[in-house]
Amino acid sequence: MAQKLFVEEIQNYVGGKWVSSRGTAFNELTNPATGERLGRVPQGTSEDVDIAVKAAAQAFPAWRDTPVPVRARHLFDLRNVMEQNFESLASIVTQEHGKTLSEARGSVRRGIDCIECAAGMPTLMQGNALEDIAADIDCIEQRQPMGVFAAIAPYNFPAMVPLWFMPFCIASGNTMVVKPSEQVPFSQRFIASLIDQLKLPPGVVNYVNGTKEVVTRLCEHPDIQGVSFVGSSHVAKFVYERAAATGKRVQALGGAKNFIVVASDCNWERSIPNIVESCYGCAGQRCLAGSTIIAIGDAYEPLVSKIKAELKNLKLGNGLEDGVTMGPVISAAHKERVLGFIELGIKEGAKLELDGRNVNVDGHPKGHWVGPTLFTDVNPTMTIAQQEIFGPVMCVLRAKDLREALAIVDSHPLANATSLYTQNGATAREYVKRVPAAMVGVNIGVAAPMAFFGFGGSKGSFFGDLKAHGADQVRFYTNNKTAIYRWF
Amino acid sequence: MAQKLFVEEIQNYVGGKWVSSRGTAFNELTNPATGERLGRVPQGTSEDVDIAVKAAAQAFPAWRDTPVPVRARHLFDLRNVMEQNFESLASIVTQEHGKTLSEARGSVRRGIDCIECAAGMPTLMQGNALEDIAADIDCIEQRQPMGVFAAIAPYNFPAMVPLWFMPFCIASGNTMVVKPSEQVPFSQRFIASLIDQLKLPPGVVNYVNGTKEVVTRLCEHPDIQGVSFVGSSHVAKFVYERAAATGKRVQALGGAKNFIVVASDCNWERSIPNIVESCYGCAGQRCLAGSTIIAIGDAYEPLVSKIKAELKNLKLGNGLEDGVTMGPVISAAHKERVLGFIELGIKEGAKLELDGRNVNVDGHPKGHWVGPTLFTDVNPTMTIAQQEIFGPVMCVLRAKDLREALAIVDSHPLANATSLYTQNGATAREYVKRVPAAMVGVNIGVAAPMAFFGFGGSKGSFFGDLKAHGADQVRFYTNNKTAIYRWF
Amino acid sequence: MAQKLFVEEIQNYVGGKWVSSRGTAFNELTNPATGERLGRVPQGTSEDVDIAVKAAAQAFPAWRDTPVPVRARHLFDLRNVMEQNFESLASIVTQEHGKTLSEARGSVRRGIDCIECAAGMPTLMQGNALEDIAADIDCIEQRQPMGVFAAIAPYNFPAMVPLWFMPFCIASGNTMVVKPSEQVPFSQRFIASLIDQLKLPPGVVNYVNGTKEVVTRLCEHPDIQGVSFVGSSHVAKFVYERAAATGKRVQALGGAKNFIVVASDCNWERSIPNIVESCYGCAGQRCLAGSTIIAIGDAYEPLVSKIKAELKNLKLGNGLEDGVTMGPVISAAHKERVLGFIELGIKEGAKLELDGRNVNVDGHPKGHWVGPTLFTDVNPTMTIAQQEIFGPVMCVLRAKDLREALAIVDSHPLANATSLYTQNGATAREYVKRVPAAMVGVNIGVAAPMAFFGFGGSKGSFFGDLKAHGADQVRFYTNNKTAIYRWF
């Protein structure tokens, strides 16, 4: 049985020590499924950031001179303590966020994948060299670390998202300040406690908790070289602009409205559970969640009827309990937001096939429950087809052919991920090539690139050029230094 | 003998046609060596930009569907017409900019290098693929073109700088709007006329002339995916911020204050001419020009005396004439600016060893002449050691050892290029590793990475993450689309 | 109209000069379509090889010190003269080999593709570098040229195959001895004459004509670093063994028996002409030619009937003439060999649907004509399903499902290329992943990797590890030199 999560006050982890925030304001945190109080997190101050950046900056010179394989070896150690504490961490994720234990485990695995990938830094970080670029002249391009970087994380993947960045950042020789989401700070606090057991030099990894003031200061601090951000498009755009205005590198991953296109030649039996999982997994709170399903031609009727049947298999509840397949949404405020969208959908004329508004879960009257909700007869201009709901609400649209489906998808300002269900190679090729979203699943509802490929969207879903994790992440955290040698 | 340059009014080249600016204001242009009128260039309007972007956007769909090797083949053609018109283009560069014909030829060669490199697009643009990333699942990451990009060029390399970008941009499947410098628009106009002879589809490459309004519109136009900029750090920062605020990719190369560190064990005979060429070549108007020489320990005395001797070999004059080794600065206004710095240097106590203020060139009374100028006893905090002078002014500083030299270099907010003169491997390794500048020459005064390596500085000299030309340029102009396949 | 090909005696091109063979034996060569005498080619001697290797070895030191971009520029020049003489070269290919002018043009284009790819050598040849592999220690891995390489070519692509190797070999800094096929030496002689117009230093590229003695000496010459070979599997294996026994690098591309698998869900209309072209193009004399068609389940009947209909469109004749779609086979001896296989097919019980044995072409009584031949009811163990016929003979087999088709393909000792016709993504994925052939076409009958990807098969079709052209070719022609630096 999972240990009960409780930490009276989350501290920052700075320079290898646990320190209290200089601020005096706190947010109270509760388990979204049970309403139990989990502790409190400081809202954070600019001074908190400054202290952490200073620690990170001080750690940098010795850390960058640490040989690459030695730096990488710390990640092997980190990977091991993560594996040893795998279940504890998954359980913390479930308790602070609400997602099921199975979903939590999956996310922790994805986080460890990133550590494993970044442990290959001696390969990943190699630069290029060419002899005789001119008479008796050689050129060597090394990838050098730059200094202190910041990572700012969203609430939906408490353990995983910072691990998209931190392992790559430090293994490439930088130091880092991580800001966990103020809604789910416990997983990162736990990871910090694991790091604290390692022999990583103090200041290489630092955690600062907080809200907007902390984010703003991280974007503006003159000693920070770059910012990795994941969150809403609105804040991503703010971070991109603000950090750019202070001359920093930025990669800012924003929100999504992911379309799933279903062709009538798809394998229904295997596709339907996959589509349902895409839309309702993590209660729809994933930047890769499918939310808007476009049925092509004849696919519409079977799609709707099969989805409805499949939805009966979902079991809402406390994610720690066996058999539960969908947890609550993150907070009362977010629940209100999701319900608001459902009401808008009704008002705008979509057909509400399944209504998740007034559901209860026995024994958990304080949970932020929203049941699986299904709209059909949705058209592309409705608010529910335009806005990111980030809840368990699926909207089904029609398109007469692939071209029309692509036009609908193309007209949306966001372009994070998308999926296509078909058995036909030509359909897949055309869709994958043309669709603006940069992460595409063919018969896969959640097209999450693994740690060794880049992760990130297009258009309003991504700001910057180098994507998260994979080889791009190493490029983001390093500066190519080109030296041209002529000896005489 | 070079043909005399004259074009009454520079037009834009848009959608495969020469069109007049919608604006009514013009700048008059003269040959900086002779004062002869060369013609006029429109100041440009937002509407000019909109028309060009529209043409580029219309050309994009068909161009991106053109197979990669076919696109690359257009660059082979471009390379050929460039070679055939090599001398004409070099002569235009000299006439509009003032640099010597030899310098002009060198810059045209560097531009062609970029075309040659980008012609390897079928190799450069390859993405990655991995089978069995999970059970029966494969992942394929393609680099896709994105749409319309803009390139904004400075006056100091009229022919070359846009070629850092355009060949890579179009060969990777995008279309482009190039804004030449309004001070030197003739070389790009000539290149546009060469492109016009090719079979490149209309709209793939467009040229829009203008000044600040055009730059601002390029940064803000919603249909532009990204901006490549080269110019002063001040404007680079403006472009980075403004283009980021509209969600674009940006790579903005700014100004420089390049340090040359000279150790007493250097090979004097070969180093001195190289150092002089670095500082006075192109009359100091290069972002890679050495300008601030730090002599380590005993190197100071021989350095100064040998530089003084070498400077006698420089011959100021019209760059078209044989034997001339240094041309004028670009304009009367810039001459005033350079002279102002010289006066500041005197006022702040540096020792003026050679004074280039009141030089004349026989037969060219209207030329913007500044003779080679040498300051010694300069200290790092003087204005002439801090500001980018961009003229033929060398400042010599002292450092007691390499560590102090590095500290001086490190304290400067810009970090574009730097050079070191030594015969010692350990000195070179330490300097190359530690110095913040991202382009480093060892016994090379102008550390310009060739077309197949990235070009760009650090700190205040570069904004963004992906450098100009080389493999980075292809990354900048393409979006990685990651498709995950499971067939059932 | 094409110029008539005639060269009384083919000479070697060695050290920048045309020289006669030291041997006294010659082969007479005729146009396989018309029987007209084209000239004669020496059988070649070991001494011829020795002279050429010596010239190549002498040219090496200066050539390897020529800067990479300068070397690459020679390929831009070569590309230009190839383009300027494109039609002449294609016509020579047709006259010496017999394939149609259209086929000849395609092969010349593929050859030029390789020159274009290899012109990207400054990118392709870059090695790797990593700072701080240990305390104060850096590692730099440069790709260095090795010396003299040999390329030995087959008769079926007179112009193209040596261009798979030579451009990569020389641009990477090596020098080369090319041995054209003694059956079709004219195209390479013509290319040598084009090279002779360039400014390539003498000895960088050399051509030696001959037969077995020349091949053997090239495999055994102590000053040759490696051998690139394309030909029959029998000789490929000989070359691999013999060149390995003298310590050389070897890449030896052998013969093929390429299977085409057709699923009943394929797009018949577009697939059939493509399949026919695969099998009968170049009169079946391609190492990528389809020859053994496996129809899955229901596909058999429509396949056979549609193929038979399509074959009516083929027009046998002199490849120089308009409208001709299939030329003769290379020689009288080869015609006898092909006819022998047809007879064996009949004898072993296959059903001869179309008999190409006794065809005539008006006006060309001396041509080596074999008409399109079709066997059905072929089973996998028949000689015609086992042996490489290398003629216009298609054999159709049955398989009940994809698994059985894969089993048939898998049981064959050769595994060069293969094709699959289907619209189904799952079928394609399974086939591509499982099939042993290393070049796979999905709905493409001739799966020839382009110049920027590697070319080569598996099992008995390829000996070595690094494939022809593409990045592998550069690896084959260079040796990684790893230098580890510690300065004290």
Place this chain on the structure above:
Amino acid sequence: MAQKLFVEEIQNYVGGKWVSSRGTAFNELTNPATGERLGRVPQGTSEDVDIAVKAAAQAFPAWRDTPVPVRARHLFDLRNVMEQNFESLASIVTQEHGKTLSEARGSVRRGIDCIECAAGMPTLMQGNALEDIAADIDCIEQRQPMGVFAAIAPYNFPAMVPLWFMPFCIASGNTMVVKPSEQVPFSQRFIASLIDQLKLPPGVVNYVNGTKEVVTRLCEHPDIQGVSFVGSSHVAKFVYERAAATGKRVQALGGAKNFIVVASDCNWERSIPNIVESCYGCAGQRCLAGSTIIAIGDAYEPLVSKIKAELKNLKLGNGLEDGVTMGPVISAAHKERVLGFIELGIKEGAKLELDGRNVNVDGHPKGHWVGPTLFTDVNPTMTIAQQEIFGPVMCVLRAKDLREALAIVDSHPLANATSLYTQNGATAREYVKRVPAAMVGVNIGVAAPMAFFGFGGSKGSFFGDLKAHGADQVRFYTNNKTAIYRWF
């Protein structure tokens, strides 16, 4: 205190089980420092090989279908058990081979490095992809595993050398048969026992012990795809030829005669201990051991006198004991061989400065002791300057300048590693570029490329093209499958 090594009879580890050899002949093994009996090892039979290959072949299909990250995770596990048993393994290495514990630890660390590097297989194994290589046609090049590979190891690094291959081989999806050296089978037996504790599927890694019959069968077995070999040049050449003759891939690393060139401007204080360690470390039994020192000009006298002084610090003895810096040679036979070379050196006129022939180590009368031996006045044609002695014998030669030194080095048929001692950048550049050896140390006596770079020599020291470990190793163990897709 290290546990005493004793295993009565070494078994093979095949298909996840310990099995006895089918053979009846055994070699007796003793501790080379103490003479104590360690056990016995079978001489092995072809049948032993066949059984192991069969097990490996059976394991292949399921293993290659195991997702790449899952395969890689087994290496993380292997790395962990290796770390946990680090000291035990080092102690076994010392006991079976004789080298000091410190040397043994270094070699085990190098072995683990390879596991760590190969754990990055999801990055290392990525192939390439390009969209639109032609109209509507895409190309995807996947790196696929091939089946069963063999690794054949030498006696000088009992634990390490098989780890150059095995982790890369299995992580890329192949299965492997490892043949440890019959002189030192205990380390690999111990590693097999660690693997046995993991969840690696049976048959993925197999160990077969034996001598020449086993080697020959591994080279010739039809179901083995390729052979990785490390040993003497004589056997390497045999393996290259024999394995090539059966159509296999081969990489065969042979012997060495490594030159160390010393310039008079070197840092003597730090260079001398490093040179001594290079020559006498592991009692000279390293393929990277320096053995032939070329002093340039004035460097000769100080070099000889300083080396002589430094040699006094060496302490011969049982490698398990504290303070010992040099162990015995591997066997009585090898001792005789080394002594023979010393006698030859004397006979041919070299000056014997230090004689290691009649040394004793207290308490270990049965050890195979050869003391540090130093020859000066050696000339390049003497046998001791030509043959690989593989013992603690240093030969000092003279050269008047770098050019002459390079000429001496260049004239030797082997070219594995080399080192240069200088402080001068120009000397280093010239030497590194020109010297034929493919592994070069600048101020580093043992230029061993780390796991993430390729390892291997040139000329007679290496047969094949793809080097050991690093990215090349992945290329060696995978076949590029190029699929070309056109969907219609």
